[in-house]
Amino acid sequence: MKTEPSKNSPLRRSQLSPLLREYSRSMPLMYRTKVANRDIIGAFHLVLDCIPQGARLFDVGCGTGALLYLAIKLKQATLAHGYDLSREAVAASETVSTTPPELRVTHSTEVFPPQDLTNYDVVTMVDVLHHVASPIQDTFVSKLANAISPGTLLILADIEGTNLFSNITARLHDLAVNKQRVRPRKSTDITTILTNNGMQITSITWCWSVVFKSFVITAKKI
Numbered sequence: 001m002k003t004e005p006s007k008n009s010p011l012r013r014s015q016l017s018p019l020l021r022e023y024s025r026s027m028p029l030m031y032r033t034k035v036a037n038r039d040i041i042g043a044f045h046l047v048l049d050c051i052p053q054g055a056r057l058f059d060v061g062c063g064t065g066a067l068l069y070l071a072i073k074l075k076q077a078t079l080a081h082g083y084d085l086s087r088e089a090v091a092a093s094e095t096v097s098t099t100p101p102e103l104r105v106t107h108s109t110e111v112f113p114p115q116d117l118t119n120y121d122v123v124t125m126v127d128v129l130h131h132v133a134s135p136i137q138d139t140f141v142s143k144l145a146n147a148i149s150p151g152t153l154l155i156l157a158d159i160e161g162t163n164l165f166s167n168i169t170a171r172l173h174d175l176a177v178n179k180q181r182v183r184p185r186k187s188t189d190i191t192t193i194l195t196n197n198g199m200q201i202t203s204i205t206w207c208w209s210v211v212f213k214s215f216v217i218t219a220k221k222i
């Protein structure tokens with residue numbers, strides 16, 4: 001992996017669009033629609049900007065693996081592994097006929113992240129935390145921080161809970177679309193948990209997409 005800072009200009013959402021369409025082409029309609037438009041919602045472009053070229057990447061709650069695919073195409077990720085609790089999302093990833101050999105999406109029934117993430121340079125978790133059951137969110141983040149080895153970069157992105165408007169729209173959206181109660185967290189709560197578990201915060205950025213404000217935290221295990 002090259003460790004020097006990227007000299008590339010920041011990615012634009014529109015640069016992700018053709019690759020997302022390519023990746024989702026053979027998925028069932030619901031996933032095809034979600035994945036093909038994933039660049040519009042959330043902070044994929046900012047997350048990808050933080051991934052060094054050639055990294056070995058692990059994505060927690062990777063859904064169909066769209067971020068992993070983008071990391072291979074745009075950041076030349078040399079490993080792109082992830083897992084998700086949703087059998088349907090993993091099954092949708094299996095319909096992709098042009099899966100690169102570096103990409104591996106698996107199904108898991110474990111509500112907490114794997115205890116050992118030592119083989120990776122970067123661990124990402126994007127728009128997953130607000131879906132984790134509210135009483136175990138703090139433990140989830142602590143366990144994740146403890147699974148990461150020194151030097152590994154964690155990139156955690158989610159809906160910003162401090163923003164009242166975004167917080168409410170996210171809750172309403174998931175209640176209406178997914179029949180699920182979600183809890184967006186304040187980025188300040190997450191940085192505190194990470195710091196208390198041996199991680200150093202290296203950056204925090206925000207972006208808006210439609211009605212959602214997202215944060216992107218990067219942190220390194222000391």
Ligand SMILES: C[S@@+](CC[C@H](N)C(=O)[O-])C[C@H]1O[C@@H](n2cnc3c(N)ncnc32)[C@H](O)[C@@H]1O
Nearest residue numbers: 061062063084085086089111126127128131132
């Ligand atoms: C909004 S989707 C985001 C998927 C993907 N990370 C992305 O950004 O496109 C949230 C995902 O989190 C997964 N999820 C929810 N709870 C989880 C947990 N405890 N561990 C792993 N994944 C989880 C869901 O199955 C779902 O696929």
